[in-house]
Amino acid sequence: MREHVIVASTTDSETTARELAVQAVEARLGACAQIVGPIVSVYRWDGEVHADPEWRVEIKTAADRVAPLVELIKRQHDYQVPEIIATPIEGGSAEYLEWLIAETRPA
Template identity: 40%
Template sequence: MPSSFQLILCTCPDKATAKKLAHLLVSKKLAACVNIIAGISSVYSWEDEIESVTECLLMIKTSQDNYAAIETALFKHHPYELPEIIALPIERGLPEYLDWITSCLSSK
């Protein structure tokens, strides 16, 4: 049976933006946890130029049911014209941890 959990990746230009987006997602119960990894180096093509920047990576733990709302929130509040928003299925995990994700996403 496929998992209903996802890990969503999103890069941000700086730690302040990353923290703002992480707090937004967790406070709205769209994500159980968002890890912020600072200081990643990104090399990519944009408008026919090769860019090289330092960014922060958000690792967003959530359910598949929340993907659309997370995508909308990130796109609305993100400073990039075209933010990276990529979802990966969580194939397996410690059952107690996955239960914790579910409990964090539930309305109380």
């Protein structure tokens, strides 16, 4: 995995999305997070197709912080099987990426 990562998850409310984002940043497991929504997610659950409003949380982090961030999301999430996807960041502003690493280190 690359050094910089975006971890994305979805929730059923803006409030829950905001809580996940704040907890990740406060714990220094993410440098920053954006909340996108509402969006509509179409998925199959218990044999039925659903189309529900959701909010996506995108957390920018360092690769070595992904595992504890995933654990935080699982612990705090109210879905039985929350979406948690880590995508490597292939490039970007060197200054921003340095800041991202610095913000995910203990204070």
